[in-house]
Amino acid sequence: MRRSLTVALFAAGLLVPGGAQALCDVTYRVQPGDTLASIAETHYEDAEQWTLIYYANQATLAGQVQSLVSGRDIYIPCPAENPEPDATPLRQSGAELTLLTAGGDVPFADQDWPGGGMVTELVNAALELSPSPVPYEIVWEPDRSQHLGPLLGQKRYDMGFPWIKPDCSLTPEDDLCTAFHFSDALMDLPVMLFRRADSDFRYTEDADILGKRLCRPAGRFTHDLDRADRRWLVEGKISLNQPGSPEECFALLMAGAVDAVSLDVFEGAAKIVAMGLRGQVVPVEQPLSREALYAVISKTHWRGTTHLYRLNAGLAKLHESGRYGEIVQRHLALFWEALK
Known part of the structure; x- marks a missing residue:
C-alpha cells in the first residue's frame, strides 16, 4: 500500500507541497484549549499537518501534544517547498x-x-x-x-x-x-490511536484506555502497553487484537469489534487514505506513546x-x-x- 502512495505522488505531479500561503515562519503563543491539530488547522488550514509543528518544537513541547502549556511560544514552520534530496557524495556502490x-x-x-x-x-x-x-x-x-x-x-x-x-x-x-x-x-515517532468518527472513544489520560479493545497488527512491538506505569496487557487491563495486517485492524474497527487501532502516525494516515476511510476514521490527538x-x-x-x-x-x-x-x-x- 505504501509503495502505491509513492507512485501516486509522482504520477500526479505533486512535487511542490501545498500551503505555500500558510501563515508560517512565525512564533505563536499557545492559547487555552489549543492542540497541535487546532493550531495546524489555523495556520495551514489542515489539521493533519500537526506533525510539522511537532517536529519543529520537540524540545519546547517536552512530550506535550494534547494539553499544550498556555502562554508558551512555539515556532510554526513553513512546509518545505524544495522536494529535492540532499546530494550524497560519499554514497558509492562497493564501499567498505x-x-x-x-x-x-x-x-x-x-x-x-x-x-x-x-x-x-x-x-x-x-x-x-x-x-x-x-x-x-x-x-x-x-x-x-x-x-x-x-x-x-x-x-x-x-x-x-x-x-x-x-x-x-x-x-x-x-x-x-x-x-x-x-x-x-x-x-521520534508518535504512535497514535485511530477511532471511528462516529464513536465517543477518547484518550486524554491512561485511565481512558482501561477496559478498551485495541488493535495492533501481529509482529509489532507491544512494550509501550506494558511499561512499568501501565502493565495493561500482563494485568488484563485492556484487550489487544493482533490480526495479520493494519487493513484487518481497520476492518475490525469499522465492524465495531475494537474501539481503536494503534499505529504510528504516518502508517495510520496512509492506510486510512488507501482504504477509502477518510472522514470515517480519525486520529485521536493525544499520542498513545512515543517511540524512536x-x-x-x-x-x-x-x-x-x-x-x-x-x-x-x-x-x-x-x-x-x-x-x-x-x-x-x-x-x-x-x-x-x-x-x-
Missing part, C-alpha cells in the same frame, strides 16, 4: 561501509521516495558530517526477517536501519537487546563502536546546523501532500 534497510516504508525508507526516504536521508547527511567521513553503500533487502540474523548478526553488512528499540528491561531476551548496539535516536527509530550494529562487530561514534557525531552536527529540521520538514510536507 555497508548499511542495510528494507524499503517499502514511506516516508522513512523507500527506494522510490526522494532521497530514499526521510530516515535514509538523515543517515546520509549524518555520515557526511561525521568525523573522518568514509564512503558507504546502502543496500535494500526487502525481506526484513533476514536482517538481524544472517545479514547483520553475521556481519555481512555493517549497520541496519530503521529499528524501534524494545524495552530491554521487559524483554531482555529480544534479539535486538542481546545482540545489537543502538545509535542515538534518528527520529535507530540504527543498529552487532555487538560482535569489530568496528562497531567506531561506526556508531561516526554516525552519532554526525547526527549531533546535523541537529546543530539546522539541516536535520530542513530534511524532516521537506519529507513531512511531501508525505501530507501525497495523502491529499
Whole structure:
C-alpha cells in the first residue's frame, strides 16, 4: 500500500507541497484549549499537518501534544517547498561501509521516495558530517526477517536501519537487546490511536484506555502497553487484537469489534487514505506513546563502536546546523501532500 502512495505522488505531479500561503515562519503563543491539530488547522488550514509543528518544537513541547502549556511560544514552520534530496557524495556502490534497510516504508525508507526516504536521508547527511567521513553503500533487502540474523548478526553488512528499540528491561531476551548496539535516536515517532468518527472513544489520560479493545497488527512491538506505569496487557487491563495486517485492524474497527487501532502516525494516515476511510476514521490527538527509530550494529562487530561514534557525531552536527529540521520538514510536507 505504501509503495502505491509513492507512485501516486509522482504520477500526479505533486512535487511542490501545498500551503505555500500558510501563515508560517512565525512564533505563536499557545492559547487555552489549543492542540497541535487546532493550531495546524489555523495556520495551514489542515489539521493533519500537526506533525510539522511537532517536529519543529520537540524540545519546547517536552512530550506535550494534547494539553499544550498556555502562554508558551512555539515556532510554526513553513512546509518545505524544495522536494529535492540532499546530494550524497560519499554514497558509492562497493564501499567498505555497508548499511542495510528494507524499503517499502514511506516516508522513512523507500527506494522510490526522494532521497530514499526521510530516515535514509538523515543517515546520509549524518555520515557526511561525521568525523573522518568514509564512503558507504546502502543496500535494500526487502525481506526484513533476514536482517538481524544472517545479514547483520553475521556481519555481512555493517549497520541496519530503521529499528524501534524494545524495552530491554521487559524483554531482555529480544534479539535486538542481546545482540545489537543502538545509535542515538534518528527520529521520534508518535504512535497514535485511530477511532471511528462516529464513536465517543477518547484518550486524554491512561485511565481512558482501561477496559478498551485495541488493535495492533501481529509482529509489532507491544512494550509501550506494558511499561512499568501501565502493565495493561500482563494485568488484563485492556484487550489487544493482533490480526495479520493494519487493513484487518481497520476492518475490525469499522465492524465495531475494537474501539481503536494503534499505529504510528504516518502508517495510520496512509492506510486510512488507501482504504477509502477518510472522514470515517480519525486520529485521536493525544499520542498513545512515543517511540524512536535507530540504527543498529552487532555487538560482535569489530568496528562497531567506531561506526556508531561516526554516525552519532554526525547526527549531533546535523541537529546543530539546522539541516536535520530542513530534511524532516521537506519529507513531512511531501508525505501530507501525497495523502491529499
